[in-house]
Amino acid sequence: MDDMTADRLLRRFTQLEAQRQPLIAHWRDVFDHMAPERSSGWYDSNFMGVADTASAQRATLQDSTAIDGMEVLKSNISSGMTPENSRWFALDAGEDDEDATRWMDGAADALFAWINAAGFSATANECYSDLLPAGWFVLYIDEARDPRGQVIGGYNFETWPLHQCYVSSSRAGGRVDIITRRWFPTVEQVVSEYGLDKVSERVRTLYLDGKYADTIELLWCIEPQTVGRTGILARNKPFSSTHMEKSGKHILRKSGYDEFPCAVPRWRLVPGTSYATGIGSNVLPDTKTLNQIIRDELMSLRIAVGGMWKATDDGVLNPRTVKIGPLKVVMVADINNFVPLQTGANFNVGFSKQETLQGNIRRALLSDMLSPVGGPVRSATEVAQRVNQIRSLLAPILGRLQQEYLQVVIERCFNIAYRSGALVAKLGPLPDSLAGGGFEVRYISPLARSQKQEEVTAIDAHLMGLLEIAKATGDATVLDGVKLDPAMYEKALALGMPADLLRGPKELAQKRQMDLQNQQAAQQAQQQQELQTAAATASIDVAAKSAAA
Numbered sequence: 001m002d003d004m005t006a007d008r009l010l011r012r013f014t015q016l017e018a019q020r021q022p023l024i025a026h027w028r029d030v031f032d033h034m035a036p037e038r039s040s041g042w043y044d045s046n047f048m049g050v051a052d053t054a055s056a057q058r059a060t061l062q063d064s065t066a067i068d069g070m071e072v073l074k075s076n077i078s079s080g081m082t083p084e085n086s087r088w089f090a091l092d093a094g095e096d097d098e099d100a101t102r103w104m105d106g107a108a109d110a111l112f113a114w115i116n117a118a119g120f121s122a123t124a125n126e127c128y129s130d131l132l133p134a135g136w137f138v139l140y141i142d143e144a145r146d147p148r149g150q151v152i153g154g155y156n157f158e159t160w161p162l163h164q165c166y167v168s169s170s171r172a173g174g175r176v177d178i179i180t181r182r183w184f185p186t187v188e189q190v191v192s193e194y195g196l197d198k199v200s201e202r203v204r205t206l207y208l209d210g211k212y213a214d215t216i217e218l219l220w221c222i223e224p225q226t227v228g229r230t231g232i233l234a235r236n237k238p239f240s241s242t243h244m245e246k247s248g249k250h251i252l253r254k255s256g257y258d259e260f261p262c263a264v265p266r267w268r269l270v271p272g273t274s275y276a277t278g279i280g281s282n283v284l285p286d287t288k289t290l291n292q293i294i295r296d297e298l299m300s301l302r303i304a305v306g307g308m309w310k311a312t313d314d315g316v317l318n319p320r321t322v323k324i325g326p327l328k329v330v331m332v333a334d335i336n337n338f339v340p341l342q343t344g345a346n347f348n349v350g351f352s353k354q355e356t357l358q359g360n361i362r363r364a365l366l367s368d369m370l371s372p373v374g375g376p377v378r379s380a381t382e383v384a385q386r387v388n389q390i391r392s393l394l395a396p397i398l399g400r401l402q403q404e405y406l407q408v409v410i411e412r413c414f415n416i417a418y419r420s421g422a423l424v425a426k427l428g429p430l431p432d433s434l435a436g437g438g439f440e441v442r443y444i445s446p447l448a449r450s451q452k453q454e455e456v457t458a459i460d461a462h463l464m465g466l467l468e469i470a471k472a473t474g475d476a477t478v479l480d481g482v483k484l485d486p487a488m489y490e491k492a493l494a495l496g497m498p499a500d501l502l503r504g505p506k507e508l509a510q511k512r513q514m515d516l517q518n519q520q521a522a523q524q525a526q527q528q529q530e531l532q533t534a535a536a537t538a539s540i541d542v543a544a545k546s547a548a549a
Contacts, residue, residue, distance in 0.1 A: 006249035009221045009242060013180045016166035023275055027162070030133045030280040033287045034066050038129060041163035062294035065358045066287040069365035070280070074128040076366075077394075081401065081443075084121040087112045089410055090442040097433040098507050104439060106427045111413050114422075118144065118155040120409075126159040135267035135278030138165045138179065139405070141412045142261055143420075153420070155413060160262075167264055168274045170224050175404055176264035176274055177239070181220040182246070188212035190252075194243070200250035217246040225256065258419070259412050265404035267397060283364045290357040297354070312337035366394075402443055410441045459491050485509070 024042060031039030061067075082088050089112070091104040123139065130137035137159065144154040160181060168178040187206045190199055196207065206214050221242045237256030244251045266276030311319035314333040322330055322338075332338045361367075417423045424430065463482065470476045485505045503511060 002251045003249070005242065006244055006251055009180070009219065009244065010246070010249060012178075012221070012223075013166065013182070013219055013246075016168055016178075016180055019168070019273060020166055020275060023270065023273070023277075026277070026281070027134045030278070030284055033061065033284060033291070034070050034133045034280050035129060036061070038133070038161075041161050062291045062298070063287075063354075063358070065290065065361045066280075066283055066365070069283070069362055069367045070132050072367050073279070073365045074125070074132055077128060078121070078125055081398070082121070082124055082406070084116060088444060089406065090444050091410075091414070092440045092442050093434050093438075097431065100431045100433045103427055103431050103434065107414065107417075107423055110423060110426050111410065111417060114154060114417065115409075115413060118157055120155075120157055123157040123159055130159070130162055131265070131267060132278050133280035134162055135276035135281070136167075136264060137162065138167070139263040139409070140261055141263065141409060143416055151420075153422070155416065175260075175408075176262070176266075177260045178223045179221075179262055179264070182217065183220075184215040184217055186212060187214045187216060190216050190218070194252045198252050200245055200248050202248060203245065218252075219244050219246050222257070222261065224260075259415055260408070261412065263405045263408040263412075265401050267400075279365065283361045286357045286360045286364075290354060290361070293354055293357070308341040310339055310341045406443065407441050414439070456491055459487055463487070 028039055028042040031042065087108060089108060091108045091111075093100050093104050127137040127139050140156075140158040140160055142156045142158075143151045144156045146152050161183075164181050164183045166180045166182065167176045169176050170178060185193070187203055190203055191207050196204060199207075203216055221244070222239055225238055225240045237258055239257040239260055241253075241255045241257060242251060243253040266274075267278040268281075269276050309324065311317060311322065312334075313319055314337045316331050316333040317337055324330060330338055414423075466478050466482065469478050483505075485508050489503075489505055489508075
């Protein structure tokens with residue numbers, strides 16, 4: 001059975017490799033010009049020391065406008081979509097139950113704290129370094145484990161290098177739910193991860209011979225578990241996971257996942273594939289042209305400084321060996337045989353084109369919409385307008401990122417925490433209204449809240465209009481058409497107010513009813529007190545009159 005599984009997985013890998021091959025040259029070109037440190041693996045998947053290659057590739061670049069623009073856009077997407085200092089998501093069970101709302105809000109607070117504690121922000125920053133140039137990334141999400149593989153609680157986030165990943169989807173146009181990772185750990189790493197008794201005879205021999213640094217080609221295949229398949233997993237989990245040595249097709253480990261453990265968002269899909277291109281593809285032509293212009297300018301600058309000469313071999317002057325420089329004498333038979341050559345270069349044209357290309361690159365990367373470093377501080381209104389503009393331009397992309405990236409992360413982290421009992425231990429038992437139900441992820445990051453501003457603006461505008469009518473006509477009944485309490489509750493949630501700090505419409509109605517009852521009780525007590533006081537006063541008056549008589 002293992003042989004059949006290995007053969008099938010190897011055939012799938014071959015197919016996935018063929019599907020990805022036509023796009024490699026383009027991704028490599030984009031990385032070379034915008035993230036040289038991340039392009040080395042596309043040249044050699046078994047290349048371990050990327051520093052020298054990355055340094056050489058960066059040295060060939062003449063302009064850093066695209067690199068700087070990518071960093072600025074990456075920082076703004078990170079701070080706008082997944083800020084580290086404030087919760088950027090909420091959980092909604094779709095139940096009209098305030099206890100359930102509080103439980104889910106507490107779960108969101110706990111998840112946010114645990115996600116941050118696992119170093120999600122740093123990992124997400126690496127993900128965006130792949131997303132913007134290449135248009136996709138692979139984020140692996142699992143429970144944190146110790147070196148022996150035992151679960152220790154918390155989360156583990158890993159960014160898998162793109163050149164190692166081959167992806168597909170089991171449904172046309174659906175999320176990525178099939179991935180094969182091909183990588184080259186050392187013999188020592190393989191034995192440490194899987195154990196000496198699990199590896200093939202070839203790897204065991206290499207290890208016992210002390211060849212620890214030799215590399216082994218491994219495949220890690222994660223795919224949906226199909227109905228009726230046997231021998232892949234002892235536990236029938238929805239997704240199977242198989243580790244194998246490619247050479248010899250030796251299976252090292254079989255396991256499974258309750259959810260697909262990888263988030264693989266795509267910026268702009270390439271038709272007919274599961275892959276994508278990024279915003280780096282938009283600026284690649286201008287970036288390449290800009291680098292060529294600057295390269296030509298530097299060459300022209302050398303010519304302008306050192307000059308270009310025309311020489312005639314007159315028997316005295318040998319143009320092939322002559323060297324010019326300060327304090328050097330060049331022997332010629334005729335002075336006209338060695339004269340400067342006018343190049344006709346025009347630096348002004350080059351400088352003008354350079355500025356145009358740099359502006360195009362900044363505009364494509366939205367850098368011209370962001371606050372420049374050292375520039376004037378913008379007001380809150382200007383910042384809000386800028387966020388809305390960026391949101392409008394990136395709205396389609398943000399929607400895909402929320403669906404294929406953030407939702408996958410939150411669902412995976414929630415399910416891990418719930419299965420482990422961590423959420424119940426922190427928040428108490430699940431409310432009855434949530435039992436057996438699902439939940440929806442809502443996004444309350446700065447960029448997501450800017451999308452909610454339209455609802456807030458609509459509520460405010462409608463109420464202001466009704467108030468103006470009521471003021472002009474003296475008829476306050478025009479406000480009866482609006483459910484003020486639910487409207488204010490929804491507005492507060494849209495503005496990002498935590499649910500546990502708000503009274504929902506039902507709780508507010510109960511509070512008002514209780515306040516009314518307390519007020520009535522107080523009035524009755526006061527009336528009773530007044531009656532008792534009046535009776536006591538009347539008794540005193542009667543007694544006084546009797547005494548006087």
